[in-house]
Amino acid sequence: MKLLNRLIFCMLLIVISCKTQPIKKTGIIPQPNEVNYQDGTFTIAEKTTIVIENSKQSLLIASKLNAFLAKNFDLNLKTKTEPQLNAIQLLVTKKETEKEGYQLDITKTGIVITGNSYQGLFYGLQTLKQMLTPKTLITKPSLNFVNIKDAPEFGWRGMMLDVSRHFLTKDSVKKVIDILAMHKMNKFHWHLVDGIGWRIQIDKYPELTKKGAWRKVKENSTPWENFETTYKDSQGEVYGGFYTKDDIKEIVAYAAERYIDVIPEIEMPGHSEAALQCYPELSCDGLGISGVYCAGNDQSFEFLQNIISEVVPLFPYEYVHIGGDEVGKDSWLRCEKCKKRMNDEDLQDGEELQSYFVTRMEKFIYTQGKKLIGWDEILEGGLPERATVMSWRGFEGGIEAANAGHDVVMSPGFPLYFDHNQGKSEYEPPSWGGYNNLLSVYNFYPIPDDITADKKHHILGAQANLWTEQIKTLSHIEYMMLPRIAALSEALWTSPSQKNEQDFIKRIDIHFDRLTALKYNFAGSAVSPEYKVTYDKTSKEFVLELKNELEIYDLKYTLDGIAPTTSAETYSKPIRFSTPIELYAQAFRKDEPIGFPLKKMFSTGFSEKCKVTYTNPYSESYNGGGDQALFNNKFANARGDDPNWQGLPKKDFEVTIDLGESNKLSYIGLNFFQHIDATSVMLPTEVTIAVSEDGTTYETVFNQALRSIKSRAPIIKRIEAKFTAHNVSFVKITAKNRGKLPEWHIRKGDAWVFIDEISMK
Known part of the structure; x- marks a missing residue:
């Protein structure tokens, strides 16, 4: 009897311990819309089977699951088509509604993933994979009982990758697609064509890749300055690359296996220097190559229609992107052919001529069974009735288009340009534009209040854009995507009622381990x-x-x-x-x-008694915060738009600082800025620092001529004066301005000097 009681007691302890076993929440991103955990666990073991229906898609998804289990847990499960206990069942209901939705159930008999389509099934698998990673938390494939019901809030969840400015290899493009897939993103906008590189094989126009895909590399010049196409085997340094049609098919198929639609962008009518240097007859007559196709020349339309005819069969998704942004219209307004076109079509200005161009191309694209999508500039002059707008210059273009009954993809520069910085540190890698931090992406919502209630359905979703002016490698691309793509995935997948910023932060911490295990180069900017x-x-x-x-x-x-x-x-x-x-x-x-x-x-040497006198006043546009800006303990970063820089054009920087009291000093330092690539700000040619006890007699403690630095990258130059400690009441600092920009500079005009934060000790 005692033995029996002891056995019963032990069994009760086991039951109690099972029931009180903590639930392992493994940080699913994006957050599912309904999650209910229960007590108990199911462990995947060698005898567990994968049960599928007899179809190619189910078999492919099962193979991805098996590959994951083999890599992470050394398991190689058998796949069967008959119902089993102790199984992972992959089912498809083929519902017409919420096709991307899925349900995931884990019970004592196994795991059941039910997709409303194969795409939904694939997303259920992504959730399961996240529940089984990272291995720092999950050492064996043991999962809590749970019921998850999930479907995305928006149907367009994407990212644009620019491969024109800097080419990315085929395998690297696949790795970008992998990152999108693990976050349940479903659109890959591929910016294949722009002014400085043509990246897609076109049989009818072979020069586009023989020459248009390659450019001369010029010393101290960015690719888009003095841009010149060339041939791969030309003398000197040559940069470029392109995708063959077979490459395109392979990548599109790779994306399709991950339920990602690929949208090609063939830029027109602007941003077309590469194409027009190969076929200059399509530029406006007598005006050089402006980078804009001649809208008065029917050969321009024939050329682009022939290209679209070759592009369409490579991309099964319904959209073709035509760009349409930042079209310089000056050449059109001076071109006799374009002026004749405007007269013949009764067009009043360049915007209406652009509308004519876009509308004519939209009609052709429609005959090819595709829809036209373009940046929000295609609204100018009137929008073709079937066109879809991608709004990048804020929300305004998207609001206008949606309220007019057009479909819209929101992709505003803030916060969805992933080529912008995500942190404020001076150690951040090169970037372009402003500052888009992680939580600004997380809190993004693509439907503005200004869209009327009956038009909100026209907002298809949103996408991030990753331009590559400053980005040359896959590692840098990963850094700019991660973890921001995780934040965007939740912004677009999860219902606003289910989003919780603090919970996301807890899950992103777990996600960092996942990204580490996958050897992705993710940014730690947010921490x-x-x-x-x-x-x-x-x-x-x-x-x-x-x-x-x-x-x-x-x-x-x-x-x-x-x-x-x-x-x-x-x-x-x-x-x-x-x-x-x-x-x-x-x-x-x-x-x-x-x-x-x-x-x-x-520093602490500056008090409220401190006064600064400027020989030459700073610019009100670049005041750094006023007279106290030089000693407010706010340091500027390596960006010309940082508000902490104080600047003045053409004249020297000369200040006298009355400290208000005597200080024993042995060090004075300050920063200067230069960024040839983006500004007219240059380092001074000479810096002098002098100190005084009485304000009359000064001792020079630093004087140095600064050599010219022709680097295009941003530079913060630290000037430091170290001297024998003595009492100082006044400090005088002079920095010689160049006056005019040197001949080798990419700009003309006055040079600026930017100064920041004087430190003393």
């Missing part, structure tokens, strides 16, 4: 430390606050400029200081650094 400094007049102390965007992970720091380790001080409250500090802060995750460090010297 890199940021700072804010204020001055407490009561205590006469400076107050330094640290945080990161997601407000997770330990921020370790030192105040002596030495890199922090795990044993360094952990930030827990504002740091108060009354003497200068050299902050070095770093986020740590699982005892390893993540993201970029924050390294700044914060």
Whole structure:
């Protein structure tokens, strides 16, 4: 009896322990719309089978599941078509509604994924794979009982990749598609054609890839300056590449296996320098190659229609993108053929001529069984009735188009241009444009309130755009996509009522382990430390606050400029200081650094008594924050649009700083900026720093001529004067402006000097 009681007691303990076993939430992204966990677990083992219907699509999805289990858990499951216990069943209901939806059930008898279509089944598999990763949390394929019912909020969930500016190999394109697929994205907009590179084989016009796919590389010039097509075997450095039709078919098929539609973009009527350098007869007569097809020449339309006729059979999805953005119309307005076209068609201006061009191409594309989609400039002059608009210049174009009854894909520069920076650190890799952080992407919603209720269905969804002016490698592409594509996937998949920013942050932490396991180069920008400094007049102390965007992970720091380790001080409250500090802060995750460090010297020698006198006033457009900007402990980043830069054109920077009291100093430093690629800002030619106790007699502690740096990349030049410590009440700083930009500069006119943050100790 005692033995029996002991056995019963042990069994009760086992039951109790099973029922109280914590549920392992493995951070599914995007968040499913309905999730219900229950007590209990099911473990996938060698004897588990995969049960499918007898179809090619089911077999393909089953093979992907088996490959995943083999790689991650050394399991090789048998696939059967008859019902089984202890099985992973892959079922398809073929519902007409919510075709991308699925249901996932895990019970004691196994796993059942039911897709409303094969696409839904595929998405159910992505959810299962995420539940089984990362292996830091899931050491064996044991899963909690759960019921998930899920379907996407929007049907267009995509990303555009520009391969014209910088070519990406076929295998690298596939890896981009893999990233989209794991996040349940379903559209890949492939920017194959632009002004500086033609990337798709066209049999009727072989020069497009023999010559248009290659460009001369010119010293100290970006690809789009003095752009010149050439041949692959030309002398000198040549850059380029293109996809054969077989390459295109292979990539389209690869995407189709992952239920991603590929939308080709054949740019017209502007951004066409590469094509027009190959076929200059299609430019406006006597006006050189402007990069815009002559709208008065019927051969332009014949050329583009022949190209579209070859493109259409390669891409089964219903859309062809024609670009249509940033069309320079000056050549049209000076061209006799274009003026005749405008007269014959009763067109009043360049916008109406553009509308004529787009409408004529839309009619042809429609005869090929496709729909035209273009950037929101195609609204100018009137939109063809069947055209779809991709709104990139904000929401306005999309609102106008939707309210007029046109389908719209939202893709505004903020926050969906993934070529923009995602962090504020000076260590971020090269980027283009502004600042689109992770949570701005997460909180994006594609339907503005200004769209009338009966027109909201015209918003198909949204997509990110990744232009590659500054991006040359797959690793850099991954960095710009991740983790922002995860945020966008949830913004477009998950119902707004089910979204929760704080829960997303917890799941993105788990997702980082997934991305690490897959060896993706993801950005840690959202967890890199940021700072804010204020001055407490009561205590006469400076107050330094640290945080990161997601407000997770330990921020370790030192105040002596030495890199922090795990044993360094952990930030827990504002740091108060009354003497200068050299902050070095770093986020740590699982005892390893993540993201970029924050390294700044914060001064204390400037008080409210401090006064600055300018010999030459700074520009009001670039005031940096006014007279106190030079010592407000706010450092500018390596961008010309950072509001903390103080700038002036043509004249020298000359300031005298009255500290208001004597300070024992041995160091003075400040930053200057240069970015030839994007601005007229150049480093000064000479910098002088002098100090004085009485304001009359000055001692020069630094004087240096600065050599010219022709690099196109942004530069922050740190100037540092180190001298024997003595009492200082006045500081005088002079930086010689070049006056005029040098001949080798890409611009003409006045040079600017940009200055930021004077530090003293």
